[in-house]
Amino acid sequence: MIKKHRTKPEILEKLEVLQRRLPELHPKRDEVKQKYLRYAAGYRGEKAIDYHLSFLDPPHLILHDLRLFSRTSHFQMDTLLLTPTFTLIIEVKNLAGTLHFDEHRYQMTRRLHGEEEGFTDPRLQVQRHKLQLEEWLKHHSLVLPPIYPLVVISFPSTIIQAPLTNVIHAAQLPFEIETYKRREGKAATPFSSIQRVSDKLISACRPKEVEILEEFDLTPADVQRGVQCAECAKLPMKKGRNGHWCCPFCGFSSKDAPRSALQDYNALIHPFLTTEQCCDFLNLPSSQVTRRLLQSLNVPHNRKNKGRVYDLTNI
Numbered sequence: 001m002i003k004k005h006r007t008k009p010e011i012l013e014k015l016e017v018l019q020r021r022l023p024e025l026h027p028k029r030d031e032v033k034q035k036y037l038r039y040a041a042g043y044r045g046e047k048a049i050d051y052h053l054s055f056l057d058p059p060h061l062i063l064h065d066l067r068l069f070s071r072t073s074h075f076q077m078d079t080l081l082l083t084p085t086f087t088l089i090i091e092v093k094n095l096a097g098t099l100h101f102d103e104h105r106y107q108m109t110r111r112l113h114g115e116e117e118g119f120t121d122p123r124l125q126v127q128r129h130k131l132q133l134e135e136w137l138k139h140h141s142l143v144l145p146p147i148y149p150l151v152v153i154s155f156p157s158t159i160i161q162a163p164l165t166n167v168i169h170a171a172q173l174p175f176e177i178e179t180y181k182r183r184e185g186k187a188a189t190p191f192s193s194i195q196r197v198s199d200k201l202i203s204a205c206r207p208k209e210v211e212i213l214e215e216f217d218l219t220p221a222d223v224q225r226g227v228q229c230a231e232c233a234k235l236p237m238k239k240g241r242n243g244h245w246c247c248p249f250c251g252f253s254s255k256d257a258p259r260s261a262l263q264d265y266n267a268l269i270h271p272f273l274t275t276e277q278c279c280d281f282l283n284l285p286s287s288q289v290t291r292r293l294l295q296s297l298n299v300p301h302n303r304k305n306k307g308r309v310y311d312l313t314n315i
């Protein structure tokens with residue numbers, strides 16, 4: 001049973017917006033695109049293992065994207081599988097090519113298109129997560145059955161060169177889990193107590209907050225202003241008299257287009273903005289027009305008149 005579902009990572013959402021909002025010839029555009037592709041592939045890889053996990057027999061609990069604080073730092077586990085006899089931390093890697101794992105030095109080398117590249121060994125990463133989870137449980141006086149780290153490679157075509165270690169292909173996952181089940185034997189921990197720990201883990205989860213402009217050394221001035229067309233991605237759309245916004249490039253028209261622009265502002269710049277900031281960002285002719293527009297979109301605000309701040313968190 002999935003207790004905590006996987007959601008699209010905030011960084012991926014923000015990278016999507018940033019790609020759309022950076023000018024075509026901006027020097028950071030390629031860097032943003034590369035990062036976006038990397039995160040999108042990682043997310044696809046994580047989702048790919050969900051299919052294989054769906055074959056598992058109960059009882060078990062699955063927690064995706066769990067980010068906890070232990071001692072001095074946060075750590076994030078892709079997937080945590082809780083069963084009455086064992087606990088599995090699954091780290092998903094979406095890497096193509098041939099992956100070679102060095103048993104003694106704990107390093108991973110990838111060969112792809114004739115080139116060799118070194119990576120941080122994911123076995124070390126997931127081993128560290130195990131120690132951090134154990135530390136977290138101890139600190140909260142909670143107990144789980146033995147914890148095992150597992151690295152799952154999501155690309156079926158990737159060649160894994162590893163000794164008999166905890167690195168497997170995604171399709172092998174249900175069978176590997178059966179092996180753990182057989183090895184650990186009869187249930188040792190009541191399922192109700194696993195459920196209790198699972199609830200505590202979920203309530204302690206703190207998703208990472210991403211300041212996407214800072215990540216690329218950008219400022220709000222780098223972001224293109226105006227209402228963007230949802231059809232052709234060009235901007236600015238023009239506000240018509242009937243409350244509809246029309247794209248001068250492709251002719252697409254929409255009444256809700258400024259809402260998307262405000263969502264972009266929230267994702268890239270700040271969740272709160274003043275009437276003046278909104279007027280500037282949406283390229284509107286006056287504060288009065290801006291105020292009317294924000295009212296028509298039902299954007300919550302704090303005060304009646306002067307110094308009014310609008311809250312874009314849930315628009």
Ligand SMILES: [Zn+2]
Pocket residue numbers: 229230231232233234247248249250251252
């Ligand atoms: Zn358009």
